[in-house]
Amino acid sequence: MSTRAYRGRSPEQRVAERRGRLLAAGLDLWSELGWSGVSVRGVCARSGLTDRYFYESFDDRDALLLAVFDQVRDELTGRLLAVPFTGEPRAVMRTMFTVLVTALADDPRYARIAFTEPAGCPALEIRRHDALLAVAESVAEGVRSAAPEENPRDLHGTALFCVGGVGGLISAWLAGRRPEAPEELAERCTDLCARVFGV
Template sequence: MIPEMSTRAYRGRSPQERVAERRERLLAAALDLWSELGWSGVSVRGVCARAGLTDRYFYESFTDRDALLLAVFDRVRDELTGGLPAAPFTGEPRAVMRTLFLALFTALAEDPRYARVAFTDPAGSPALETRRHDALLAVADAVAAGVSSVAPGDFRGPALFCVGGVGGLISAWLAGRYPAAPEELADRCTELCARVFGV
């Protein structure tokens, strides 16, 4: 049951602000636990303990654990794809792609927690599997639309191929099987994807 919200301010913060602050604490705790234990290791009790909150406050923001996991995934997805421009691309395709790749690899290097959430196989969670699949399709469609704006053609297939390939490279990189600096990875991915797109 979601607790009733008081309408009184407390320490200068409105009830809505306090709810938002508690929600952020729960999301941060869940991100930490996910990065340490994998998504299956995230539990309502564990998240509440890490956030220093009771179950009562969990259910004022989330209906269940799946809702929390999806919110964490969406937050990470938005952080990693926030630089993805809407079509059309403004600039030379290779330069645009390199900028996007460099931003992605830099973000992953700066906060490895994002990598565990975005690139670890979510098998066993239908909700997360669907969300990740939809996210990959959305990225591929955005890239295909951007490339087609400067080099007319149907690029959805090549875009899906590149998204899958980059995901595999990232997995190897994160596992230490493809050591390289973010700049080197950006250059390599740009070159490979440019060949696939023929631009």
């Protein structure tokens, strides 16, 4: 690989830019066609890059799509973790759910990839499970910080129960089975979790 800068960009910057274009194409195609409908050829055509550049960044199609999932997960969890865990616990919950539901409503691609696409890929299911556990841990820490005197005995288990239930509500909402406005869904999630946590 050349080490010379081209148009003011280093080789590393050019690789990163191409990788970003491939990820963007993968995100679009996955949301449009589903996991099984994405191909290396289609990603290359959408990104305007050759397969040489695809394999520069990814071993195969699944590696690209797992990286797309990681990107979506990190974006959504980053927004949630940016919510300050201070103040009245119910208000904190409402803010978190509003942030999450608004993000999904604003970008339906994220919704399909994070919640509704049954890919049938074991590696993706492991990632989804790990993401669920990580979010539950963050919620447990938030509740512990906001209301230390009101914590349930099994705080992590309670958080995991709530996060799983919220995921079910959001999946039903995304499928059109709960015709609620985003703010109504966020309030519903807040009500249910506040009851479970006893805050």
